[in-house]
Amino acid sequence: MKPTPTSSSIEDYVKVIYSFTEWQDKPITSTQLAARLGVANSSVSEMVRKLKDQDLVEHEPYSPIRLTRSGLRLALSMVRRHRLLETYLVRELGYTWDEVHEEAELLEHAVSETFIQRMADKLGNPTRDPHGDPIPDADGHITMPPSHRLDELDAGHRGRVSRISDHNPELLRYLDEHGIGVDTELEIVGRRPFGGTLEVLAAPAGSKDMDRAVRLDLGDEAAVSLWVVTDGSHPGCTVQELTGGSLMSPHTASP
Amino acid sequence: MKPTPTSSSIEDYVKVIYSFTEWQDKPITSTQLAARLGVANSSVSEMVRKLKDQDLVEHEPYSPIRLTRSGLRLALSMVRRHRLLETYLVRELGYTWDEVHEEAELLEHAVSETFIQRMADKLGNPTRDPHGDPIPDADGHITMPPSHRLDELDAGHRGRVSRISDHNPELLRYLDEHGIGVDTELEIVGRRPFGGTLEVLAAPAGSKDMDRAVRLDLGDEAAVSLWVVTDGSHPGCTVQELTGGSLMSPHTASP
DNA sequence: CCTATTATTTCGGTGTACCTAAATAAATTA
């Protein structure tokens, strides 16, 4: 419960801890966190102790790591920064969706709260980034569409692409070349068992019937990176991730 | 002569060393460098040793510090980054000229070379920042207008404001409120001796005659922060600061 | 239930960029 001097490392740790539970509910372990951050396990142990001192995470030795309320606040502010930056880079500076993640990963730690606000205003307060990920608002509210990972869906199902993991630029370029992007309509034709390819029909955003759809085989990496909302699921629920107070606190007096 | 792993500290040191000689020719001393960076003298001694190892500066103990050719290259790339960012913030995100310096001071270390290029393209490759400072082009060429500091000019002289030091936001706001900005026409009416105020007439950019000009007293801090080109001086000389190679080298493979 | 494997933490150590205090060189002044 120290006075919380933040740093880009702390920001990244907290953001990764948050991201892990964004689309499923198991909390992250030390080893998983290390893998995602590209650091040694021992580094995570030390940093988690520090995060706990600063009341950003809950943690008992040898058990998974959970964000506290103020950790969640910081995480959401970083996620907001990251996704707004990605959106800005695409809309205002002509970046493609496979270029933005890396750039945003650094910029998110360097821009001021003022910058974020001006950017959000200029963009009209968008609610989805270029990969379909929801952008938390300035108060920490975030709307999660009820999505399913493509590899968990059976043949015959249809859906609209709601998000695509942005961590592999090559995959993004591949999908783009084959006409798959946010809001693309997909139908699962069939699947080869035991982690083989997934056969899908893809039609551009908005096409309700699959006439002009393209047939495509997707490998495992694509299948676990694509999320869809199935027809007839509820429109999306606003998750009140935080109550009270805006997100700007940790960054108003940063450096 | 090490393989040059750069860092934001190194970038700031080199940039400050460069800036010191941008408008006069004495090289910077250890103490002056420490003062401008806001660090202890001892920190400068250590860092200068490292800069010398990396062939970014020339330095003999107890003597002033000079950039080498590759130090100058790095410095110009940082100055370009800083000034393009300031220009972008004003033109695209509605910042005022007193807000941009601090923001650019951090962003300059975080943006990629791609970001710089896209920004420069969008702005139409500007050659002056919001404070009138010249922006080096991508090859390290920079055009310095033949400017004089206002406090070095005698009564009766006229000139056009070519640059205003951007380090004091309060001063920038003050000058702005009183109608002084880049390209304002100034005439020195008189001065109180011994560091007193300087009395000037100020007319908006473009006004050739001083009829609608405003009378104003400027204190010492304002006088040393304002630079003017006097009527009838040559139009400005392109200084070939670097020959061969573009500036992008140190940043293409940063983190 | 004991053992082997795996997960996690602890320990000792590194590089960067700072700091204060002490030592030394250079420049002034008497």
Add this chain to the structure above:
DNA sequence: TAATTTATTTAGGTACACCGAAATAATAGG
């Protein structure tokens, strides 16, 4: 010139964010 003042460097130490290797806890297999 000698003494004093000022500038600069060196010495010793801190915080941060890492690392590999060793120790320890948890889990899984027999």
